[in-house]
Amino acid sequence: MTEAEAATGTAGDDQAAADWAGGHQERVRAAIGWSYLLTAGRFGSSVLVTFLLAKLLGPEEFGIVAMGTVLIMIVQTVLQQGLTAAIVQREGLTRDHVDTAFAVLAASGVLLTALTIAVAPLWAVVNREPGLAGVTIALSPMVLLQGLSIVPEALLRRDLQFRSVAIRTLLAAVLSGMLGLGLAIAGAGVWALVGQQVASAFISLVVLWLVCPWRPTGRPRFAALRELWSFSAHSANAGLGAMLSSRVDLIVTGLVFGPVATGIYRLAARLPDVVVDITVRSLQQVALPALSRLQNDRAAFAGHLARLQHLGAVVGLPVLGILAAVAGPLVRFLGPQWSGTELPLRLLCLFGAVNVYGVLLGPALQAIGQPGRLAALTWARGLIGAGVLAALGTLLGRAHPPAQAAGVAAAGVLLQLAINAVSLHVTVRRAAGASLRRFVLPTLPALVAAALAAAVPAGADRLGVGRLDPVLGLLLLGGAATLVAGGVLLVADRPLRRTVSARLRRIRASGAGLAYR
Template sequence: MTGKSAPAASLRTATSWSYALSLGKMGISLGLAFVLAAMLGPRAFGVIAMALVFVNFIEMLQQQGLMPAIVSRKTLTDRHADTAFWIVIAVGAVCTIAGIASASWWAEVNGLPELAPVIRVLALTVPLTSTVVIHEALLRRQLAFKQLTIRTWVSLVSGGVAGLLGALLGLGVWALVLQQVVTATVAVVVLWTVSPWRPKFRVDRKAARELWSYSTRAASSSLGLFIGGRVDVLLTGLLFGPVVVGLYRLGQRLASTAVDVTARGMQAVALPGLAGVQGDSIAFGSRLVRMQRITAALALPLLGLLAGAAGPIEKILGPEWDGTATAIRLLAIMQAFAAISLLLGPALQAWNRPGTLSIVIWASSALKIAALVLAAWATPDDSMALVLLCLAMIVATGVSTVVIVWVSSRVLHLRVREMLRAWAPGAIAGFVAVSISGGIVRFAVLPALFELLLAGVAGAIGAGLCLWASAPEFRSMVGTLRARSVRGPKVAIAQKSVSDAAAHGPVSERA
């Protein structure tokens, strides 16, 4: 095993595969979500969301911050990897037993007896996922996103097929449970197949101590991040019930998927990509700002399109999902705040400041909890629950974004003005996208599917023209697409252009 992280030059290829992973995940997940939502209704989605909050918490505990510790460590040996593997296995087993034992308590707290057996079955996947935590960390460290992409595509398709079969057989919420179990199982099998690393049976005390210093701080950040990212579903289940959770969760999933496909790909390579230049503050800041420009230019217009086309999406889902359009529009605003600050967490980790990140994340989580409790207290009736829930999340996420931007500017020696300039082209294009697509939806009299297609195409064209006029990276991407169209598929070339811009900046800057 090499003791150093992958070279910075690998960032281009890694970004390409990371975006391929996100694109494939979006296409597969959204398609499955729409079909299963129409077949099963919001209550089933609410129950599985509430169960997954509990199980995902167990999975987070099993990692103890060891994944970022492996990815960002300057010198890594086989001793570190082997030790981390067996620690994760041991902690995962303990957490699984605790999760199964406390499933009835969590079901009772939520007033849903059917939660307990769902949690127990899902908890059985935790020992499986424990076996590939370090495999994934090593692949991320080496920027080997091709293998991670294969894992994601194969597992999602397999789980989706299983879930659809379960829905057709009338299994209800258990169709979604089957989907999760098959997805996790196939992901483990594929990752063991594509990863060349095999652990040895040894636990080195010195290696454990060396990893522990970073992992404890990273674990605190992970716990805060988990609570901040899941507290909405957790408290919504406790305060509003499974139907509101299902409506909220679908709207959130659509909005977060828009960010996943555009910004998460860059976030996935941000930690190893920035860690490679952590000793050079100028290069670090320059690379981070370029990454922010690209993610904002991709994420914000897509969120605008989603918000503008929310109406026909709700019509396609059916009357059971009444209220989803409002949730989508509001949650698109929330995800816009999340998207522009998405890279700052990995940047603080790459700058070896996980403790600072932990403080910011915990403060953000506390703010979200307070906002959600206040929303529940202020809700006059069930008809306003979903709207107030979304508004609470917008306010909490917006304030949290301001805080992490300010902290990052001080710690990383970045000017807020530079970050605002980086986000501006994407923000303008997003406003254009929502204006055009929303206008078409409001005035067009068409079947829902045609309305959705027309609004999406028109909004995308408007946003694209706006980016062409204001974003050098976008013009560079299109120019590369034209120049290299004879060499391979257009999608691959577009991804290559994005990754080139991430690693080196626009053509004008390189010159």
């Protein structure tokens, strides 16, 4: 080969690599857009349904269903066994891998559903709530439905096909919400919440199989299972730890304080959870497949992770600040049965703000093939949290349910701060080899915007806003907090300002082009 031919070949390879990188970035941007649409639609429908159901029902009904759902989530995490991450992350994925994973998960779903039904009466005894057994048994089909959903959903996520995932989730949220509201209006009580959750899982499964082109064809092969399990063993361990870490608050609250405190805590956690879902966990869904493609280039990996974190902070932290600002009128709107939920809601907004800095770290460790570190971190968070909350139960055992819920929320904030500090060091400094300043500093304008938005009620109360109709107070406080947060971001966040300016220039340019034609 001549030098000219070699140069031509190298240039061609470089151009092909550049074309692939450009195409990959475009697919990632499209996936992020659909991921946001996915959770935005779920946010709008599920929050509306949740608060309408809260107005029709009370804390005890919400608490009983939350206690039953915890057991279902534990079993679903065991069922998943880390195979989702293995399918998404593995570079050399074959049909044998996919068919084997589906066969194992379907069979395990049947067995674990039966086990859940058998354990339900014991779960009710442990929680000292007789009605919990029937609720848990009614929720148990969600385990099998999850087992049948894991593989097709993982394949769609692997290929960044979030449009299909968005369609599935939006339909399930809307249709199941309509069913739940209809049952609540008819006087079904706690069964309205149960019916909503089971219907959501069933509709999700049906739509998922309609939009996913893959169908199982082959027989399970043990060699393929061993190859998947080499990654999945650590990932499953991390998944169990993550579930314990994220649900230890509900588990311990139900065991120690009972259904009323659990219902108050669950409702107070609902909105901050959804805000984090729509802002940062939407990015989390894209982060694993996107970062996995960069696992051998640590500089590009660290840069992409920092950009994702900045985006998550910009869209997540100010919304949490606005939510904290409207906590008062929001709780008044729900009715007197939810009185006292304002403080837990504000504390859980703070918990969500802390959590914004931890959500992307798990996919980052999985993407670079270090799920063992993730497992250690999540198990530490879960076990320490269980001990702290159990001790808290002895201190607040005779307090009113809203105070009990607020205590659990405050403990969660402090614990999450400590765990996030360790997680940032392990993931950003040691695993990715990047500086913490590069990861954290770009998010400070969003943090300031959130804090100032949350402080808006302090000035508004002097003007008598707290005495207004709840809906009017919600609109006024929400509008003022939004203006404050948006103003701070546009002034202080230079990357955001550049992005907005570039988008406006493109809109003006396209408008001018249309006018010229």
